[in-house]
Amino acid sequence: MELAISVIVGFMILGALYAIHARDLLSAVIAGGIVGYGLVICFLLLKAPDLAIVQIVVETITLIIMVAVVLDSSREEAFTRPDRQGYVTAATAILIMAVLFYFLVVSSASLERFGEGELRMAQSYIxxxxxxxxxxxxxxxxxxxxxxxxxxxxxxxxxxxxxxxxxxxxxxxxx
Amino acid sequence: MKGMTVIVKKTTQLIAGLVFLYGIYIIIHGHLTPGGGFAGGVILAGSFILLILAYGSDFLHLVREEAGTTMYENLAILVVLVLALSGLLAGTRVFFLNWAPKGVAGELISAGFLPLYNIFIGIEVAASILSIFLALVIFKEEISK
Incomplete structure (x- = not known):
């Protein structure tokens, strides 16, 4: 199951990256839909049908509204060449991302295995x-x-x- | 906003009622099966959005509809608050106390106030999403005039 979820999350990341870089806004919106529907499949694999129902319905309606909005506006995204300030911003973002990733790797060693470990609070609810x-x-x-x-x-x-x-x-x- | 072709209109006629019924099913079985007020409410709103998209904006009187949805939304959240406050009047005086008789677990009418909360939250969510959609459509109509 972990493998299946990893594959789906990979597809979601690809969809999100494409949504950022697509020139046509309609294809960007539809590529953004990959993230939502991939999340639905993840919820179903993790045995959370309540969340899956809410996610699939909300994703569908937002997608419909976004498509209606995009079809009604200029579909081309305004694209500007990155200048010097843009490179500084990108470098800062990559630096912060590396620091956050380092802390994620460090802290994930102390977490319990995926899918195991029940919290004290949840136990008393169940x-x-x-x-x-x-x-x-x-x-x-x-x-x-x-x-x-x-x-x-x-x-x-x-x-x-x-x-x-x-x-x-x-x-x-x-x- | 113009309507779509006659094929889309007929298909919508067939499907919208079923979608609406499915939303009601999800809401009133919220304490038995997966789903509940939030999911069912969005499905209810979806059936109306389907109708508006297929038939165009002059089929339903949108401004009057919007007044209705905003009123239902506020009334539903008011009822939820009153039900939650009723816990303060009964027994141990706790907000959101479920003091109604629980009944047999697993039957449709059971679990005290939970089905009522589900129903009114469902109405509230459906009315909210529909008001946002209607506000967008009406805004576009007024802009294009």
Whole structure:
């Protein structure tokens, strides 16, 4: 399974790289979709169908909206040649990336093996969750019972996003 | 935004209802099977987006629809808050307390308030995503005038 996930993650990285460098914005958007749908397959392989459902639906709808937006605008990306400041920025980015990668390698030695190791907190959620919440689906039990505050926060974030979009896109009020 | 060809319209007629029903199924079985309010709500919004994309923007009265979606969104989150606050009135006085009878685990009507939370979060998510989409479409219509 680790091999399959590694292959899919490799494809996702290729898709993301292509999305950055594509000249045509439509192909960039569709290449960006590779990342989302690859993530869906990863979630299914890791036995998380709840996340997979949410991811596939949200990815599809964002892709539809992005395609509709791109088809309606100029599809060519504005491309400028890198100047001296661009090279400095790129060098800084590569330096920071190398430092972060070094710390990742150092810290990954102390982590437990992939797919093993249960956290202390998760263990107490799993034990007797059906009796505590009455819900057979543990994810729903955690979302609305143990972690109700988190769910309320998520819903508030959604409301705030809608408020922001409606505020920005209102033309009549501006006149 | 113009509608699409008659083939797309007919296919959408056949499929949109099924998509809507599937969203409702995902929401009300959220405490039994994978899925729940967030996933089901986005599927519900998807069925409406499908209709709007296929039939164009003059099929549905979009401005009135947008007023409806923003109202439903706010009402749904209000109901979730009231249900969560009702835990403060009952028993041990804890926010988000699930004080309703749990019933038999595994049946459709069980788990106290969890199905209700799922339903109202589903309405809220569907209305939010639909309002964002409608806001974009209406913005484009007003720009092109």
């Amino acid at each position: 034990e007797g969750a059906v009796e505590k919440t009455g819900s057979v689906n543990l994810v729903t039990g955690v979302l609305f019972d143990f972690r109700g505050y988190d769910t309320l926060g998520e819903a508030t974030v959604l409301i705030t996003a809608v408020l922001g979009v409606l505020t920005i896109l209102r033309i009549k009020g501006k006149k």
